Amino acid sequence: MQLFSGRARTLESVVGMLILLVMVATAAGIYIVSQNYNMARFGIASGSGQESGGDFLPVGKAETYNNDNLYEKIDGKAPMYQEAGFVKLTAQRFAAKSNSELGFELYVYDMNNAKNAFSVYSRQKRADATDLNDLGVSAFGYVAGNEICISLGRNYIEMIGSAESNELVDGMEGIAKDLSAKFKPTDNDKIVELGYFPPQGTVAGSWKLQIDNAFGFDGLTDAYSATYKIGDKAVSIFFSKRKNADEAKAIAKNYYDFLITNGGKAVTVDGEVLKSAGASVADFYGSFEMVFSTGVFVGGVHEANDKQAAEKAAEILIGRLKEIND
Amino acid sequence: MTEPNQINSARRQLLIRGAKAAASIAAAVGVARWLYDPKGPGAKNEEVGFLGTSVKGLSDFSVPRKDGQVISIVKGQDRAKTVNKAIELLGGIERFIKPGDVVVIKPNVGFATPPLLGATTHPDVIAAVVKLCYEKKASKVIVTDNSINDPASCFTISGISKAASAAGAQVVMPRDSYFSPLTLEGGSLIKDWPIYCAPFAKANKLIGIAPLKNHHRSVASMTMKNWYGLLGGRRNVFHQDINNIIAELAMLVKPTLVILDGTVTMMTNGPTGGSVSDLKKTNTMIVSCDMVAADAFGCSLLNLKPADLPYLAIAEKAGVGTVDYESLKPLRAEVT
Amino acid sequence: MKITTVRRINQLFFFALFVWFCIVTTVGEKFWQIRNWPINWILQIDPLVALGTIVSTRKFYGPLHCAIGVVILTIIFGRFFCGWICPFGAIHQFVGYLGNRGKKVAVKIRLNIYRKAQCIKYLILIFFLGMAVFPSLAGTLQTGLLDPIPLVTRSFQLMLLPIFDRGTYLTSVNARYYEFGWLIFTVFATAVLLNLFIPRFYCRFICPTGAFLGIISRFSIWRIGKTKSECINCKMCEKACEGGCEPSGNIKIAECVLCFNCRDDCKHDLIAYQTLPSLAGETQVDVSRRGVVLSFVSGIIAAPATRLSGKVASNWYTGVVRPPGALAEPEFLKRCLKCGQCMRVCPTNVIQPAGLEGGLEGLWSPILNNRIGSSGCQLNCVACGQVCPTSAIRPITLDEKRGLGDFASAGPIKLGTAFVDQGRCLPWSMDKPCIVCQENCPVSPKAIFTKDVFTTVRDSVVSIKQVTENTIEIDRDIPADKFATGDYYVLFEDGSRRKISSNTATSVGISEGKLPAAAAGKIEIQVRLQKPCVDIEKCIGCGVCEHECPVSGKRAIRITAEGETRSTDRRLLL
Incomplete structure (x- = not known):
């Protein structure tokens, strides 16, 4: 078989084109290979030789x-x-x-x-x-x-x-x-509830989650708490999301009753916001405990030393939880 | 038998040849006269050194001194935060960088080791300072050093190339042609020695950023030892008189600021380190207009006294700075 | 489109590709730097690289697998590699074309006639294979000396690029140096200039790869040949014949490089690329059986003959320090092509082509010269092993080099050991403080430690004349200002020392501490010296200390190959 005799010009062109195509494909292949690189292979890469736990x-x-x-x-x-x-x-x-x-x-x-x-x-x-x-x-x-x-x-x-x-x-x-x-x-795995705390004033990293028996009360479950700063005073605030508003209200009442039963003294609440949320405050052996409900949330303040700061923090928390409810 | 016109033609050719010969002779004599050197080379060629034209010194990059705002010491782990705070205490970056400035940053990029090992300036500090310079509209920030190990490897592995370029700085690698012989007036060691001059030629601000390291020969390597990187040639001969060369370099270089990064201190096996066990977290960032004071304070992080470093006293005597840093009332802060 | 045009485009493409691969053999992440460019691809498809390593090692090293494709295509189509791909061939063809431009057709035809001497390349091939074939007789791979791909690779990488890159700084920050480069250049230049006498001189007479491809192309299915036995015998077909294979008469298929010029030049369309043999007849290249046997036996004998130097035995030259990951010397010599890729990629330029240090068979193989380049072998770099096409330097990881992770029990790879030359060392011999070597040792803890001693300075035992506060006046002149460097001390008669903080010609000052109570009598001026010593258990032989040593001629600390990981017979440690 003569692949190209002296006269087979068309065949010659076709074969020529095919060879050039192979050449272009080679170039493309080489380019593609070159782009998939990892400099660490050569050692000379940013930060190479780092002993991450290798010791x-x-x-x-x-x-x-x-x-x-x-x-x-x-x-x-x-x-x-x-x-x-x-x-x-x-x-x-x-x-x-x-x-x-x-x-x-x-x-x-x-x-x-x-x-x-x-x-x-x-x-x-x-x-x-x-x-x-x-x-x-x-x-x-x-x-x-x-x-x-x-x-x-x-x-x-x-x-x-x-x-x-x-x-x-x-x-x-x-x-x-x-x-x-x-x-x-x-x-x-994201714990969205941590975002329910008021963004300003909540001390990052101070979050706590008590799955059950929060603050010693077995009716309070899934309670998130965090430290909140009012000026230079720190207050521990908490909330728990319930199935519905009625359950939230009931738990708030039960928790308050639990505090009173265990030696807490009722204290009057100041402020419209707090009253509207049905907040109740107890003086619990020298520190203030507050509990309220708003929408599906039970919330409150735990072991505050300063009543004013506690009330202020609670107001802000109520505001924030209302936003979330909506 | 010869025809007259043939004779004429031969004459003409002779005249032309004669003219060409005369021109050649004149050219030969002229060239000889022009290049004539009756004495031969002297003992020393004063005008042009072996490496090119000698320069007198480096520019003064410092800014006017403000008492009470000479040195700041900030505690904290996050380098970007501590360096920002420390510069803020000294009056903010606007005190040091003006719009349009060309800033050279001279970190320690001596070794081809990763940032974790602390043998080189940490890229986070460099990136933070580059960003600050650009915030005040510096026209250009150059990051450069004359490395000890292979420069390309040093800049890459230390993460400095990446961090500096990402922050918009130009990374300059040392090239033989960037060095010019320089003589320090009042010095005894830096005489016609190649100094890394080219990157500073068009700059008007200079910031030295050094890690804090143990050093067997000079006891400690901090902001003053960092200028060793400006020496070219076979600079290691100066190790014979390490204290005077460090002091002379400090006399030669008048930086805008020096930054001593004591976030991590290399306590042993310096200046190369090589293991995290050579390091200690000391969480301190020092920014200073006075490098003697910065290094004197740095001693404390290495559990040394300023008297352990003879170059500090030599430099103080030469008027470079103050060893007794407390007398400068350092500004202190802590950031978390 | 003419097939000869396609061929020229193809040659140009592979030549450009080759140059590109040379340029990108630069460590870095930019597109013109190494990334993952297959820089060894042309070496890997070189069939003689594969054949040579197969003969010497009895194994077919994986990354060379593409060579099998070239062999198969050659068996089907003939020596296309020489005429279409080989970048060295392209250079010869181009220079041959330039050199013979304008010559008369008759002269050109005479230049391209088949010569009996073309059999030499087959003998060279057989000689090299003879050298490689018997491991028990010191088999060593020497094809790389004349194999065109390694030859052109090292010529470009180690000579042409560094010459042209002076000033552009594309491939390195500073000028690069290659100690035995001049010989590489001479060989390259000679090979290229020979084209002015006979076009493709190298391909026709010397090239062992061409010889190998010639042998396997004897059975090629398609081949160039005449479609008629008779013609007017104008010999125009030989005017531009690249192979010198005599297409006008009895064509030597083994010599044909598929340039197709004969087919183009035949005015009568009598030459074709066909499955039939040429109707004018074919003959084999004239290689005598005696020649084959003689060169094979010579090769077999040449290998142990070179070993008579003892350079691969007890007389190994101390300067032959191989790159990290290099195989033990006999194995290394079975694989090294002398292609120069490791020397080119090395970011510090410390890897150099050897002269005859490692014996004749080690010519142009990689050794470390810590006096050249920007530093010694960098602790966190394994680039050389990653680019070695034949694994003479294994592609080690950083963990293996450093002895980290899975390699913790094996420890770091040692290239050799540093030895302090006490006679040249400043603190040991000249009473000058220094320890640059200790400072730069990258190992933790450092492999160089110091012995700290106080030595009395020459002519410095003097008597105290008077003591005022912290200044001691002395009775004899000493060099002024020389001792206030922080390294000099005064030794008192009671054995206590104080650091000197200042001195004039007739006094020394002490700033720290009080003078001893009984400061009288004689004092000695002493210098505190830290004398470097090497801990051979820690030293990895990287050579950074040697590179940095301020004794710039013959260094006062030098690496030699004792203790290198790759050999057991050079060990030093118990």
């Missing part, structure tokens, strides 16, 4: 605990986790490469949902905590002394170091970042 390695096997044997691991604290919806605990020890004495233990509590995780996180948050900021969507974390605690989606995570050292805290932060990439919270 600490797991020691031994991870241990898991369930409802039946949780007490073996954490003993006294077990009921608190179990009441908040505990499912499973995974624990793993890490030690520094350079020094096996230096290390920390990682606890990952599967709490079934984000609210439960956040509840145990917020209730145990230490006063000397420094918040961790860059963990991602709807994740909360803090460092305090030799501890790092994180609420991440349905998981509550604790890392407890064997000593107070910067190296250790950096190592734990590295692991925290790895974990936050691993257990990425979804939009479903």
Whole structure:
């Protein structure tokens, strides 16, 4: 077969075109390949050589605990986790490469949902905590002394170091970042209620969620509380969202009755806003407790030292909850 | 037998040849005269050094001094916040940067290590300062250093290239042609030595930003040692007299501001570090118009006394600044 | 469209691609920097690279898989690689065209006749394969010396680019240096200039890749040939014949590079690309059996002959420090193509083409020279292994290089060990403080530590004349101002020391601390020296200390390959 004899000019052109097409395709392929790059491959990339937690390695096997044997691991604290919806605990020890004495233990509590995780996180948050900021969507974390605690989606995570050292805290932060990439919270895990607090004045990070038996009253469940600043005075405010307005009203009344039954003294309420919300105040052994209902919300102030500040904070909270109701 | 016109033609050719020969001789003599050098090279060529024309010194980038607003010390973890606060305490960026200014930022980009390890100036501080400069309408901000390790690798791995470019600054890598020999008046070490001059040629403001590091030879590397980066050539010979060279550099450079980032301090294994275990969180940002004072304060974060650093006393004696920083009434604040 | 035009476009394209790949072999993220450009692609499709490494290692290294495509296409179509793709071939063709422009047709025809000497390239190929084939006889891969793709790659990467980039600074911040570049350049220039005598001289007489493709193209299905046995014998078909394969008579298919010029130039349309052999007949290239056996045996003997130097045994040259991830020397020499990619990509320019330091077989292989470039081997860089086309330098990760993560138990990769030359070192030998090496050691904790001592300065034992407050007046002149650097101390007779804060020709001043009560008699001026020592367990041989050492000629601290990770016989540690 003659592919091109001297006379086959048309065939020659067609083959020529085909070859040029292959050439163009080669160029395109090379360009496409070149665009998919990762400079870290060469080492010379922004921040390469960073040892994110790399200085600490797991020691031994991870241990898991369930409802039946949780007490073996954490003993006294077990009921608190179990009441908040505990499912499973995974624990793993890490030690520094350079020094096996230096290390920390990682606890990952599967709490079934984000609210439960956040509840145990917020209730145990230490006063000397420094918040961790860059963990991602709807994740909360803090460092305090030799501890790092994180609420991440349905998981509550604790890392407890064997000593107070910067190296250790950096190592734990590295692991925290790895974990936050691993257990990425979804939009479903977002705790929208935290947004119901008045945006101005609420101290960020001071949020607390009590799933049940809030402030010792077993009728008050799913109560969110936070510190609110009135000038230089801090007041603890709270609310709980109910099924309907009637239930909210009933709980407000029951809670007030609970306070009075337990030794609280009724105090008169000042201000139109508070009266319209049916607010009642009790002087509870020297501090003020207030409870009201507005729409589907029960709300109030807890353990305030200053009645005026408490009333002011309550007014602002009522205003905010009304907005949410609408 | 020869025809007259042939003779004429031969004559004409001779005349033309003669003229060309005369011109060639004149040219040869002329060139020889023009380039004639009767003495040969002298012991030292005064006019033009081996590296090119010698320059006298660097411009003065400082701004008028205001007593009580010389140095500020701000505690906090977030570098952007602390550096902003510290500059605000000194009278705000408008005291230092005027619209249209060309600002050179001289960080320490000596090593090809990531920001986490603290051997180089943290990119967050650089980005914050670049942004401040542009807020006051600086026309251009240049970020540059003459690195110790490979410059391209240093600027990339330290994250400084990325942060500075993102903030709009121009990142300049050191090139051999950017150095000019310079002699410091009143100095004994900086004599006809190549100095990194080109990036400063068109600038009118200079900000030095240094990390706070342990240094085996000079005890500590802070804002004054940061100017070592301006030395070119085989500058390491100056390590034989490290204290005087640091002091002379401080005499040579008159910056607008120096920033000492003590958010993290390299306590051991300096100045390269290499491990997070060499670092300590000290959460302090120092901004100062007086680099001696800044470094004297910096000593405290390294658990040293100013007397441990002989170059501080030498520089003070030369009138560069004040070792007793408390006498300058530092402005203090804390940000969270 | 003429097929010869298509061929020229194709050649231009591959040449441009080759130059582009050379330019982008620059570490960085811009589009003209390395990203993920397949910079080794042309090396990887070079069939001799694949064949050579297969013969030397008995394995077909994965990234070279494209070469099999070239082999298959050559078996079907003939030596298209030489005439259509090879960038070195394109250069020869272009220079040959320039050099012979304007010559008479008869002269051109004579230049392109088939010569018996064209068999030399087959002998070169066989010689190189002979050198590679027996591992027990020190098999070593030397095809890269003359394989056109590695040759043109190193010539561009290490010579032409650095020359043309002086001033543009496109591929590096400062001018780059390559110590044995002059020899690379000489070989390249000679190969190119030979085209002025005979076009495609290199391709016809020397190229081992062409020889390999020639051998496998003998069975090609389509081939150039005459469609009639008889013609007017004008020989116009040989006027521009690139291969010198004699299309007018008994064509040598193995020499044909598919330039198609003969077909274009035949005024009678008697030449075609066809499945039939030429009707005028075909003959094989005249390679004698004796020649084949002789070159093969020579190759087999040449390999151990080069090893007689002992450079790969106990006489290894101390300066042969290989890049991080390089295989053990014998394995390394079975894979290294001397292509120069590692030397070009190295951001610090510390990787250099070797001369004869590593033995004859190590010519142009990569070694580290810490006196060249911007720094030693950078701790956080693994670019060289990532670009090595044959894995002579393995593509290690940063974790492996640094001994982090999964490699923690293996520890960091050591290139060698730093040795302090105490006779040249300022603190050790000249009583001058320095320790630049210690300062720049990037390892944590530092592999260089110091022994701190006080040494009495020459001619500085003097008597105290008088003491006033903090100034000691002395009886003899000392150099003024020399001792106020913070490094000098006064040693008193009671054994106590004070730092000198100032001095004149006849006095020394002390600012810190009180003078000892019994400050009388003689004093000595002492200098505090920190003498550098190397901790060989920590040292990774990166060479930053050597690069920074202020003793700028022969450095006072130098890396040699003792203790390198890749070999067991050079170890130093117990």
